Amino acid sequence: MKIKFLGTAAAEGVPAIGCKCRVCKLSRALGGRNMRSRSQALIDGELLIEFNPDTLWHSHAYGFDLSEIDHCLITHSHPDHLYLDDIDNFRRDFCHGRERAISFYAAQDGYEKIKEVSLRPWMGGAVEPRLVEAGKAFTVGGKYTVTPIPASHNSDTSPVFYSIGCGGKKILYAHDTGYFPEEAWEILKGEGRFDLISLDCTGCLGLDGHAYVRHMTLSQCLDVIKRMESLGLVDGNTVKVVNHFSHNGGQTYDEMVAAADKHGVVVSYDGLEIEV
Ligand SMILES: [Zn+2]
Numbered sequence: 181m182k183i184k185f186l187g188t189a190a191a192e193g194v195p196a197i198g199c200k201c202r203v204c205k206l207s208r209a210l211g212g213r214n215m216r217s218r219s220q221a222l223i224d225g226e227l228l229i230e231f232n233p234d235t236l237w238h239s240h241a242y243g244f245d246l247s248e249i250d251h252c253l254i255t256h257s258h259p260d261h262l263y264l265d266d267i268d269n270f271r272r273d274f275c276h277g278r279e280r281a282i283s284f285y286a287a288q289d290g291y292e293k294i295k296e297v298s299l300r301p302w303m304g305g306a307v308e309p310r311l312v313e314a315g316k317a318f319t320v321g322g323k324y325t326v327t328p329i330p331a332s333h334n335s336d337t338s339p340v341f342y343s344i345g346c347g348g349k350k351i352l353y354a355h356d357t358g359y360f361p362e363e364a365w366e367i368l369k370g371e372g373r374f375d376l377i378s379l380d381c382t383g384c385l386g387l388d389g390h391a392y393v394r395h396m397t398l399s400q401c402l403d404v405i406k407r408m409e410s411l412g413l414v415d416g417n418t419v420k421v422v423n424h425f426s427h428n429g430g431q432t433y434d435e436m437v438a439a440a441d442k443h444g445v446v447v448s449y450d451g452l453e454i455e456v
Pocket residue numbers: 190191219258260261356424
């Protein structure tokens with residue numbers, strides 16, 4: 181399996197919209213990996229994770245063809261993960277020559293929002309909403325086994341994160357979530373070993389004074405990794421990635437790398453591609 185991190189920031193991006201904080205000023209000046217768009221990932225060039233306001237730009241920047249994407253997993257209904265106005269753009273009178281529907285998989289709140297768009301008179305069956313439920317595995321495209329796992333995040337957004345398996349390999353994509361709830365650990369025990377995990381690190385090093393309960397900092401990610409190790413869910417060969425960063429956390433990409441490197445943790449950046 182190959183995962184490409186198309187975007188790696190929290191909702192407001194880095195540098196953030198209208199912000200003059202130290203991280204944003206420094207990131208603007210340094211450029212490169214310090215510049216982050218909203219979080220989205222692509223598995224094997226075909227399975228999209230999240231549909232945010234940067235989706236169109238990601239497809240242009242990385243040269244993947246949205247007209248060929250048939251499946252998209254949505255973690256929850258916050259707009260940096262589910263941008264409904266662009267789902268409407270799959271309408272039949274705008275998408276010429278595409279006969280297949282694109283399926284969006286989401287838990288209750290996201291599902292209802294996608295369904296409302298899909299039923300608009302001009303959509304013509306172009307968008308297929310699919311309801312997922314924590315703990316209930318399903319198959320995508322006849323090849324990916326996907327298990328939704330309950331996240332510790334705003335409950336009104338029906339938050340889940342995903343275990344995605346294919347061809348004997350397994351990836352955990354865990355955004356947005358705080359330290360995993362106990363129900364999540366129960367499901368994870370049945371998932372077995374992961375080849376790659378991507379953990380929410382919105383709070384960066386957690387030096388900004390904010391308490392992170394619906395997201396994590398690097399030290400919380402290390403706590404998750406430690407517990408996953410004790411359960412045999414990750415080992416020395418598992419690639420451990422931290423992802424979904426906010427300028428509010430207080431560190432740039434370069435500063436995160438300096439802190440995460442010594443723990444053997446990879447700091448994501450826009451365009452990072454890893455094959456497991
Ligand atoms: Zn987010």
